[in-house]
Amino acid sequence: MEKLPPLNAVRAFEVAARTASFTLAATELGVSSAAVSQQIRNLENWFGKQLFVRSGNRIALTDAGHAIYPQASRALGDIAAIGRRMLEGGLRTRLVVSVPFSLAELWLAPRLAVLLEAFPQMAIDVRVEDDPVDIARQNIDLRISYGDYHYPGLKLVRLVHDEVLPVCAPDFWHRHGNGASGLEGVHDSMFIHTNWGPNYATHPSWADWFAASGQSRSPDPSQGRRVGLSSLAIASARLGLGIALGQRVMARADLEAGRLIALSPVSVRLGHPYCAFMLPAKAERADVAGLVELLGAIPGKVHSGFPGKSV
Template structure:
């Protein structure tokens, strides 16, 4: 067998490279920053290469570090996956998918139903959580995320670049609307606003939509969010509109079934793209699994139809 580097040193290097610092790596590993630094030095001595450039408390990967990091992460992920299989005694295929809350029920669940038809005996674990998540540590097979920037060390598969458009329940429009579908005449208290939270600034707003559409409002500023209905999930905005609570800028992939069934109506052909696409992230070591490849195909094909 070829000579192998010390596993503790490899692990310390992988964590430090992933989190971007020895102190952060020490917190994850439960050791001191000095211990992480020493383990990295041990690996550098073993390989005869400098893996990090150290500037004060900051570190950056060297060319050698960049060259070995993907294989290091993949190897450790393989070991972790093997350990889970042995410890759990897994006899059946098990798929672990991590997804944001807004996509779980309205978009992902129907796709998983298609996958189960192909793999009826497969166990599926759906985890609803915010970015970022540690796929290797939590043994996650596939993460769906808004944007392509959270997981630079993983394989990224673009799924859909969604858009928003004004939607509401038919009954709501019969009561509050007009034959011209003129949103400028709707009182601003009847608009539903999606608050994505402090981590996001690229999602389109009602102000953006009115600026794009031909039906401007007074001053061209759009309805005041403080006077309307506000929700914290884009899926909840669609649900609120379906229940007749107002007019929402609904994401098309989440509103599609309701639009086709007539539970929602689109009030304008004017739509706005989200700032980033939704992407799937998969560890390289798992990318060739049959269930993952099939799920990616289902997500990609359905995304093209949305």
């Protein structure tokens, strides 16, 4: 057998690289920061390469560290998958899907309904949580994330690159549109603003939308309605609370049913696509592959994996 690197050190390296912190790695592993640091030194000595650049309390992967990390993460994930199969006797039927808060209800749930028509006996565990998550340790089959950069060691499938456009309830526009042909004359208090949170800087704002439509207006958020989720912005618009800059994939069902109307054909693309991440060993499972296909489907397209079904 070929000589293997120390596996405890590889595990410490994988967690430290993923969390970008010896302190966070120590918390996850249940050891001290000094123990993590020592394991990293052991691995560096074994490879004869420096894996991290250390600057005070901050760490960053070196070129050698970047070269090693994807394979180390993938190998540990495969080992974890083998252990689960042995413990469960190879009879696992539960699909564990991890998803951000904003996507769970309006985007994921309708597609899970289609999946369950094809796999009616399947048990599904939907976990709603922010990035990052430990896919291997938490036994997650599929993680859906905004952006393609969170999990470099895993299989990646880009699902959809969404866009936003102005939407509101028909009755709201009838009462507050003032006969306007566009949004130029709408008061600032009528706009719904989505606060994406401190971790995101690439989501378009109302100022971005007005710029895309050839106008310089920037509605004042302090005068309008503010919500903390894109799905809540759409729900608020549906209830007649204002005009939301709604994501198209989330608003599609409401637009088709007439519960919402689009006030302009102008849309603005999000900064990143939504992506699916999974351990390579799980990517070919029928339930995982079927859900990935549904999530990446063009609306209305009939899928080969699920005859007669459309999303």
